[in-house]
Amino acid sequence: MINILLALLTIFFIILIGILPFRVMYLFSDLMYFVLFKVIGYRREVIAGNLKRAFPGSDEQEMNLLLGKVYKNLTDIIIEGIKSFTMGRRQILKRHRIKNPEIIEQSRAQNRSIIGVTSHYCNWEWGSLSASLQTDYNVVAFYKPLSNRWVDKFLRWSRSRYGTTLASIFETSSTFEKNRNQPTIFLMAADQSPSKREAGKAYWVDFLGIRTAFLHGPEKHAKLNGHDIVYVDIQRERRGYYSLKLSVLAENVGQLPDGEITRRYAKKLESIIRQNPANWLWSHKRWKLGGHNGRKDIGGGILS
Numbered sequence: 001m002i003n004i005l006l007a008l009l010t011i012f013f014i015i016l017i018g019i020l021p022f023r024v025m026y027l028f029s030d031l032m033y034f035v036l037f038k039v040i041g042y043r044r045e046v047i048a049g050n051l052k053r054a055f056p057g058s059d060e061q062e063m064n065l066l067l068g069k070v071y072k073n074l075t076d077i078i079i080e081g082i083k084s085f086t087m088g089r090r091q092i093l094k095r096h097r098i099k100n101p102e103i104i105e106q107s108r109a110q111n112r113s114i115i116g117v118t119s120h121y122c123n124w125e126w127g128s129l130s131a132s133l134q135t136d137y138n139v140v141a142f143y144k145p146l147s148n149r150w151v152d153k154f155l156r157w158s159r160s161r162y163g164t165t166l167a168s169i170f171e172t173s174s175t176f177e178k179n180r181n182q183p184t185i186f187l188m189a190a191d192q193s194p195s196k197r198e199a200g201k202a203y204w205v206d207f208l209g210i211r212t213a214f215l216h217g218p219e220k221h222a223k224l225n226g227h228d229i230v231y232v233d234i235q236r237e238r239r240g241y242y243s244l245k246l247s248v249l250a251e252n253v254g255q256l257p258d259g260e261i262t263r264r265y266a267k268k269l270e271s272i273i274r275q276n277p278a279n280w281l282w283s284h285k286r287w288k289l290g291g292h293n294g295r296k297d298i299g300g301g302i303l304s
Helices: 002-018 022-039 044-054 060-086 089-095 102-109 127-133 149-159 169-178 196-201 217-225 260-275
Strands: 096-098 114-118 138-143 165-168 184-189 203-207 210-214 228-238 241-250
Touching: 002 060, 002 149, 022 060, 044 060, 060 149, 089 096, 089 127, 089 241, 096 127, 102 228, 102 241, 114 217, 127 138, 127 184, 138 149, 138 169, 149 165, 165 169, 169 217, 184 217, 203 260, 210 260, 217 228, 217 260, 228 260, 241 260
Parallel strands: 096 241, 114 184, 114 228, 138 165, 138 184
Antiparallel strands: 203 210, 228 241
């Protein structure tokens, strides 16, 4: 009963906030920025620690300026995530647009499925809504289920209302198998740190000057199923408007050496982050498995 009540309150709050116009919602974002950054310092130690590790040459003034921009991006993404529950098709297509859909058609012409790898950069939240509106492919987006099953059901309904199928990250293998016989785009955010349980399977590559563990899933399933790997680069054109540029990371994946797909992904992500580091989600513990600024390799995984 408590879970149901909490779910109803959460859903009511989401809808109440979500029906507000964007210009009003961004006022909430500005207020949230002030509270999270200036007042309570939400995960400030983690964010600042990650930034200092990735950009050790930055002085205090540069770091403080970057830190503020990181929080502005974070609060906009939170507000836009809430707004996504009430956005119509036209709004989604207007604000989250693929610039070069011909990349998708190249794979479609050869009847091959695609693993669309992205990252927690700019607004990845709208991807499960926009992708199925811009392609004839079957679209599957992987996500981590919420602990409250009622809120989770609401999330699944909302994110799949325009045709995308949401699949649990705990059912990844069975989801690929289930969609084996139809051309499908599988959306996977691949920049999270593997858990300690997954550390032995992780690929360790150089990323932002640090030996970093990456999830093995995208590369594993691409090779098992012969799927193309396409990077989805999400860039903010202006507040609330994003362009998605697709680039092929790998075709004929079975011919590539072990770890090559992950190396290409890490290299692509690093180049994007270095152009505008404030837009990445620095609030997660990216190097919780360790990481050294080029000083030595770390065991326990597959070294590049």
